[in-house]
Amino acid sequence: TQLLEQSPQFLSIQEGENLTVYCNSSSVFSSLQWYRQEPGEGPVLLVTVVTGGEVKKLKRLTFQFGDARKDSSLHITAAQPGDTGLYLCAGIHSSASGGGADGLTFGKGTHLIIQP
Amino acid sequence: GAGVSQSPSNKVTEKGKDVELRCDPISGHTALYWYRQSLGQGLEFLIYFQGNSAPDKSGLPSDRFSAERTGGSVSTLTIQRTQQEDSAVYLCASSSWTTSYNEQFFGPGTRLTVL
Numbered sequence: 698t699q700l701l702e703q704s705p706q707f708l709s710i711q712e713g714e715n716l717t718v719y720c721n722s723s724s725v726f727s728s729l730q731w732y733r734q735e736p737g738e739g740p741v742l743l744v745t746v747v748t749g750g751e752v753k754k755l756k757r758l759t760f761q762f763g764d765a766r767k768d769s770s771l772h773i774t775a776a777q778p779g780d781t782g783l784y785l786c787a788g789i790h791s792s793a794s795g796g797g798a799d800g801l802t803f804g805k806g807t808h809l810i811i812q813p
Numbered sequence: 814g815a816g817v818s819q820s821p822s823n824k825v826t827e828k829g830k831d832v833e834l835r836c837d838p839i840s841g842h843t844a845l846y847w848y849r850q851s852l853g854q855g856l857e858f859l860i861y862f863q864g865n866s867a868p869d870k871s872g873l874p875s876d877r878f879s880a881e882r883t884g885g886s887v888s889t890l891t892i893q894r895t896q897q898e899d900s901a902v903y904l905c906a907s908s909s910w911t912t913s914y915n916e917q918f919f920g921p922g923t924r925l926t927v928l
Binding site for chain 2: 730738
């Protein structure tokens with residue numbers, strides 16, 4: 698089993714602060730995705746990163762894939778209450794044959810609360 | 814276009830009863846996944862379909878759980894003789910396989926409560 702460890706598990710901060718959450722593994726991933734899930738809804742894909750060292754920006758969110766493709770981070774600048782949710786990372790292990798459920802591994806998520 | 818839909822949105826049942834959960838994937842998506850999410854937890858993989866076949870059933874927690882997919886579209890997850898520990902949100906996702914990244918599109922889930 699290839700594990701994706703997410704940290705912190707819970708984070709509560711004030712509106713306007715910056716934060717970073719992490720997704721780490723001992724395994725190499727060919728690609729990694731970040732999802733956000735709001736209460737009562739399914740996860741929604743935010744971004745996919747595929748190249749070691751890649752950085753992608755989505756408004757105030759910055760996603761980075763580690764050089765060795767074993768880890769990723771999500772940085773949020775000037776957090777807003779609308780950023781509240783469960784952030785999940787999911788990766789395709791580099792040895793996977795091209796997909797299928799055993800190719801996609803989900804972390805347990807970071808519960809983020811942004812207080813007004 | 815329409816996203817992934819699931820029904821019912823909520824299901825309350827008594828211990829020992831059977832339940833059926835339905836998933837309508839995005840039209841044209843050949844891959845379909847079922848996950849279970851307990852309160853405050855991440856996603857637990859249950860089963861994966863490619864077309865109508867299920868090459869990976871490794872996540873089904875017991876033989877009380879089964880799933881089928883017909884016509885390469887709608888899927889039904891059946892839980893027989895429900896137990897209280899089956900209470901969770903059951904999520905369905907579909908994927909188009911147009912890239913190798915297996916990006917998944919999720920439905921809103923079915924919240925199952927077993928009394």
